[in-house]
Amino acid sequence: MTRELDDPTTGLLHLLNAAFRLLQEEQPLTQRVHRLFGLLRIATRYRDGRLTCWLQAARPGAPRQQIFSPESWAYPWDDSLTRSVALGGKTVVKTIALGSTGQSLEGLPVIAAGYLGAPIFWGGKLWGVLELRSNDQRHFGGRIGELIESLKPLLAAAIAQEGMRSPQLPTPRFAGETPPGLTLNPSLRQKIIALNEQLDRTINLHELAGIVLRRALEGSGAEAGAIALVDHDRRELVLHLCEGYVAERSGTALPKLPRQRWSWETGLAGQAVQMRRPLLVRDAGREPGLPPTMLFRAELAAPIIADDRVLAVLILHSHRANTFNEEVLAFIDALRERTARPLARALSYQTAYETSYHLGQVFSSLPIGLALLDLNGRVIRANPAWYQVWNMIEHLQRPSFYVGIDLVEHLLTRLNDPFRLSEFCDLGQHNPDQVLETTLQLRQPYQELHVLSVPTRDSQQQLTGRLWVVSDRTRERESDRIKNEFIGIVSHELRTPLTSILGYTEILLNRQDLDSESQREFLMTVSTEAERLYKLVKDLLDVSRLEAGVVKLNRYAVGLWQVIEELTMQLHTQLVNHKLLIDVRTPLPPVFADYDKVKQIIFNLLSNAIKYSPEGSEIQLSVRQATADDLPTNHPPGQWMLIVVRDEGIGIAPEDQVKLFERFQRVDNSNTRQKSGVGLGLYITRLLVELHGGRIWVQSVVGRGSSFSFTLPIYSANLDNTV
Secondary structure, three states: OOOOOOOHHHHHHHHHHHHHHHHOOOOOHHHHHHHHHHHHHHHOOOOEEEEEEEOOOOOOOOEEEEEEOOOOOOOOOOHHHHHHHHHHOOOEEEEEEEOOOOOOOOOOOOEEEEEEEEEEEEOOEEEEEEEEEEOOHHHHOOOHHHHHHHHHHHHHHHHHHHHHHOOOOOOEOOEEEOOOOOOOOHHHHHHHHHHHHHHHHOOOHHHHHHHHHHHHHHHHOOOEEEEEEEEOOOOEEEEEEEEOOEEOOOOOEOOOOOOOEEEOOOHHHHHHHHHOOOEEEEOOOOOOOOOOEOOOOEEEEEEEEEOOEEEEEEEEEEOOOOOOOHHHHHHHHHHHHHHHHHHHHHHHHHHHHHHHHHHHHHHHHOOOEEEEEEOOOEEEEEOHHHHHHOOOOHHHOOOOOEHHHHHHHHHOOOEOOHHHHHHHHHHHHHOOOOOEEEEEEEOOOOEEEEEEEEEEEOOOOOEEEEEEEEEEOHHHHHHHHHHHHHHHHHHHHHHHHHHHHHHHHHHHHHOOOOOHHHHHHHHHHHHHHHHHHHHHHHHHHHHHHHHHOOOOOOEEEEOHHHHHHHHHHHOOOOOOOOEEEEEEOOOOOOEEEEHHHHHHHHHHHHHHHHHOOOOOOEEEEEEEEOOHHHOOOOOOOOOEEEEEEEOOOOOOOHHHHOOOOOOOOOOOOHHHHOOOOOOOHHHHHHHHHHHOOOOEEEEEEOOOEEEEEEEEEEOOOOOOOOO
């Protein structure tokens, strides 16, 4: 027969009959398989074929033989496909790429080809894998699948008969399941017995994994190994411990890679987990989740199962193909069985420990005060924020600390209403199942604290005490106060000039008898008040832009002499009642700054000095290169210019100096209340100085004046021209 049969059913029966007679002949197996490939060409237009067979069935030490079809293709066969079909246990038909990277095909083009791989199982054993390749996957459609399935028992019988006639060869190259029913020899059994006590008393997961891995390496003779935990939710393996892997080129030991993850859909270890049984591969490739190392000849992956759940997989590698013989496989099987229950216990302990540790981290790191109380109000456990919010010293953190007694006593001098806290504690004692809350106000320093008290219960829903949650709302209240004060100040600052503008505008519109001098005077007032409004709006916009980070500096070498000269001209009218002294130490190197922003900084400081200094007093502006002694301790390193504005004004109290450069802050005294302003000038000044990389600070004595100092970086050639 030299063509495909017209009737598929008749042709299939003829082929099976011919194949049966052929495989029963006494010829060598190679000749019979060659003739079988010829018969298969009648059913399908395949390009070439291969039969990989194990003459004593697939098991450790079994010889492997490969028989190729008479017509061969230039493209080599992919043994990984053979291994995949053998492990999968089902016939595979798919499209593959031939000539892909790594096949060393001397310029052959990459093409798509059809592939059919059929594992030959019989009597619960794997006897071989039949593979066909074609120019088109469609050539393996139709009745070819039925034909291949029918040929499997015939091929298995022929391979088994050939194995009975052939001596066992020492060429083990096998991919498949480890055989069942192996017997453990006495010496290896003794290793397992000696391991029992260690496994039973160890609950630390890392310690247990180390014991198991070392015993596995010692008992098997493998050069390297690893233990990977199984993450069923993510369908991944997680490397927990590995030993013995060395770099491919240098031969040096590789660092351990804890928590390395890889999908269980790749690699022998993943297949062992999914198939829930040990798997052995000879001439193995690299396991995806392990370090890139020197290639191994053999790999063994043994899942560890407890309560019908795969917990981990033991992975062993060896440079010798015959390392994992039947004795070793029996030892590994006994080891994983003995390890299962201790590993389950260690994993449970590890999960509980990590949960407790994470909760403890959260408990300790929260910025709000937390305290667990028993039914008597005794503090069982509290986080650091709890003691900080009450401003407690260490000796108060004693085991017998009761909130209703010790806390009230500690806060007695600071509480505006001591009975409020005492009653709150008593209320919690008498109503243990109620959620309670209160607000406490403390003085020296002022604090406003919100306390939430929630009942706690055990696993049996029995009351065990209370959880106190204490949050400091002082900053919130201060923010509300500043916001309300700002609204009031801005409203006043807007209303005053608007009243003047509207009033004088109405007079100008309604009075026709005003002389030109009066009109000019009224218009000057309108202009002054409009300029005042403009400055207020500009300050608000500057704050918004600076806080949003959208202000960009146009920086270059700026000479401060020119800035000072322009400012003295600009402030000429404001300096009528004050004397400005300028002290400049020469030589004066340029600064690396934005000219307009530097001018705005110095203008703000001089304007403040004029505003808050008595008439006839002196204001001094000094400029010099800073020394280390001139700078505060937290100042950035480098070369800096120091600019200082001194006045003989009212001075600033120490408690006001701390918040002087914040938003909407003004010194609260009778003198400042008479001056207009919303408290943004110094805040804007600080932001502009810090935008240049400098710092600003104040030194002041009440009644003797103030000194405002700030720094700017000195220009050098290696600085960029723009920022």
